[in-house]
Amino acid sequence: MTSYTISLKVGTWYSSNYIAAFIDFNHDGVFTTATERIAMSPNMAANGTYTTTFTVPTTAYIGTTTLRVREVYANSNIDACAYGTYGETEDYSVTIIPTCNSCYGLGL
Numbered sequence: 001m002t003s004y005t006i007s008l009k010v011g012t013w014y015s016s017n018y019i020a021a022f023i024d025f026n027h028d029g030v031f032t033t034a035t036e037r038i039a040m041s042p043n044m045a046a047n048g049t050y051t052t053t054f055t056v057p058t059t060a061y062i063g064t065t066t067l068r069v070r071e072v073y074a075n076s077n078i079d080a081c082a083y084g085t086y087g088e089t090e091d092y093s094v095t096i097i098p099t100c101n102s103c104y105g106l107g108l
């Protein structure tokens with residue numbers, strides 16, 4: 001299983017900035033916190049960058065899915081959809097491709 005690095009930069013408020021990232025690994029349109037939250041920062045000062053690593057589960061569906069990044073003020077347990085007082089949500093597309101092991105035996 002390959003480990004990936006993600007870096008998330010918070011905004012300009014002086015404190016209590018928290019940021020999280022999610023990937024919809026099973027393409028069901030729901031970001032399950034327990035299994036699909038790939039990053040959850042500690043309390044960050046203004047303009048801080050939180051860097052962490054995550055792995056793509058072997059059960060992840062192949063194909064393009066959504067990576068959601070949320071910054072929520074004063075929330076140390078960010079949910080992908082719940083209301084936040086201040087913050088920002090951005091969605092990106094990511095493509096999950098098979099590992100080389102999946103190609104073994106195909107004569108590729």
Ligand SMILES: [Ca+2]
Nearest residue numbers: 024026028030
């Ligand atoms: Ca999901």
